[in-house]
Amino acid sequence: MAKLRIRVDQDKCQGHARCKSLAPELFELDEYGNAHEAGDGSVPEGLEDKAWLAQTNCPEIAIEVTEE
Amino acid sequence: MSDSASARFLPEHPPVKDWIHDFDHTDPVWTEDPFPIWEELRAASPVVHTNRFLGCYMPTTYQAVKEIAYDTEHFSSRRVIVRDVRPEITARAPPITSDPPEHKPAKQVLLPPFTPDAMKKLEPRVRAICNELIDEFIDDGGCDAAARYTKNVPVRAIAHMLGIPEQDGDLFIKWIHGILELGIKSEDALMNAVREMTGYFMVHLEERKKAPGDDLISKLMQAKLPNGAPLSDEHVLGSLRLLLIAGIDTTWSAIGSSLWHLARTPADRERLVAEPELMPSAIEEFLRAFSPVTMAREVMKETTVSGCPVKSGNMVLLSFPAANRDPAMFPDADKVVIDRKENRHAAFGLGIHRCVGSNLARMEMTVAIEEWLKRIPDFRLDPAGKVTWSEGTVRGPRQLPVLFGKKA
Numbered sequence: 001m002a003k004l005r006i007r008v009d010q011d012k013c014q015g016h017a018r019c020k021s022l023a024p025e026l027f028e029l030d031e032y033g034n035a036h037e038a039g040d041g042s043v044p045e046g047l048e049d050k051a052w053l054a055q056t057n058c059p060e061i062a063i064e065v066t067e068e
Numbered sequence: 069m070s071d072s073a074s075a076r077f078l079p080e081h082p083p084v085k086d087w088i089h090d091f092d093h094t095d096p097v098w099t100e101d102p103f104p105i106w107e108e109l110r111a112a113s114p115v116v117h118t119n120r121f122l123g124c125y126m127p128t129t130y131q132a133v134k135e136i137a138y139d140t141e142h143f144s145s146r147r148v149i150v151r152d153v154r155p156e157i158t159a160r161a162p163p164i165t166s167d168p169p170e171h172k173p174a175k176q177v178l179l180p181p182f183t184p185d186a187m188k189k190l191e192p193r194v195r196a197i198c199n200e201l202i203d204e205f206i207d208d209g210g211c212d213a214a215a216r217y218t219k220n221v222p223v224r225a226i227a228h229m230l231g232i233p234e235q236d237g238d239l240f241i242k243w244i245h246g247i248l249e250l251g252i253k254s255e256d257a258l259m260n261a262v263r264e265m266t267g268y269f270m271v272h273l274e275e276r277k278k279a280p281g282d283d284l285i286s287k288l289m290q291a292k293l294p295n296g297a298p299l300s301d302e303h304v305l306g307s308l309r310l311l312l313i314a315g316i317d318t319t320w321s322a323i324g325s326s327l328w329h330l331a332r333t334p335a336d337r338e339r340l341v342a343e344p345e346l347m348p349s350a351i352e353e354f355l356r357a358f359s360p361v362t363m364a365r366e367v368m369k370e371t372t373v374s375g376c377p378v379k380s381g382n383m384v385l386l387s388f389p390a391a392n393r394d395p396a397m398f399p400d401a402d403k404v405v406i407d408r409k410e411n412r413h414a415a416f417g418l419g420i421h422r423c424v425g426s427n428l429a430r431m432e433m434t435v436a437i438e439e440w441l442k443r444i445p446d447f448r449l450d451p452a453g454k455v456t457w458s459e460g461t462v463r464g465p466r467q468l469p470v471l472f473g474k475k476a
Contacts, residue, residue: 014418
């Protein structure tokens with residue numbers, strides 16, 4: 001499986017926090033509850049499904065998943 | 069809230085005969101079962117219009133709802149409830165009634181107390197509230213779950229957060245009924261409720277000026293806007309009105325609709341008991357299928373939405389619940405699929421006005437349903453009783469008679 005990288009678009013994120021609930025390993029919330037990709041956004045092996053799950057449940061379509 | 073004593077004084081709207089050109093979200097047919105109506109409207113046009121409510125549009129598709137929610141240039145939030153009347157705007161409730169640029173600082177002040185981590189700290193108290201409530205009726209073999217359970221969970225939780233007496237819950241319910249239901253058709257009912265509520269909170273503000281606590285009211289009073297200025301009393305009062313109004317009916321409805329569904333659907337109930345790991349996706353699906361909250365916007369400038377012209381001076385009934393039933397967005401939109409994998413529902417809104425209490429609502433729903441299922445895994449609607457639904461802006465069961473234990 002290709003290596004995945006995620007990024008949360010800060011202009012789009014409104015803090016629904018669906019990603020944090022679905023993939024807590026991959027996202028961090030700031031003091032306002034807005035989401036950021038954890039670390040540099042690279043998705044550890046085995047968490048690819050969770051990355052896609054977060055992406056497909058974000059109401060604001062704020063999460064980009066790219067294959068490297 | 070079927071308050072028959074006060075409902076008598078409501079001016080009657082003529083019954084709707086033509087939904088597509090004359091819709092009315094307070095019509096009893098809509099209140100009872102809006103889903104077929106939304107389907108009919110969606111099939112007719114992405115945006116429909118009624119001359120009721122001094123002129124009002126309704127986007128019927130997910131796409132049209134989204135376009136309006138994202139367009140703060142043409143659509144203002146200064147009025148967020150579609151009413152018969154358009155009273156002068158005096159009692160603001162920032163940030164829900166704010167537009168850019170005032171919106172962002174007003175919202176940022178409210179966000180930190182409502183993050184998922186903050187909710188985790190509140191969760192044990194909510195779990196205890198749920199069990200205290202269940203203790204009161206579990207031996208009776210049945211109850212009106214709307215009056216005895218689903219209402220009281222959010223009332224007590226928000227009172228706990230704000231640091232106001234949980235026993236004042238009946239007052240809160242009365243004001244909310246005045247603002248969200250009676251106030252659609254009666255300016256007096258609206259203004260009286262706002263006045264009483266403001267007076268109530270002013271007393272709490274004065275108390276905290278003398279002796280600040282660590283509750284949310286005190287935190288708001290100590291909060292600073294990005295320019296370093298404290299919030300005015302008027303701003304704090306407005307936000308408190310918002311938190312109380314938005315924090316009770318909504319979650320009451322969401323928990324109630326979830327229990328209503330589970331009471332009628334033994335397969336989902338049994339599956340949730342057997343597979344509690346499905347709870348998060350089930351909660352999101354209940355939020356999608358039974359979204360309680362319909363918001364509003366006011367058209368400020370002429371524009372088009374999904375190709376349909378909209379003219380200023382009209383209101384917009386911004387139905388996130390209808391968006392969430394759009395089959396173009398959700399396969400099997402009219403089915404409740406508790407393990408739905410892809411669910412970009414808009415129950416908490418889209419864009420800058422995303423519900424500030426969404427993490428609180430989710431936590432309350434999850435805890436309320438978990439604790440209910442732990443203690444009352446088997447229950448059904450009481451065939452001798454009647455389920456009734458609230459009218460207008462927030463939809464959920466206001467009477468929910470259920471049987472359980474030996475009677476189930």
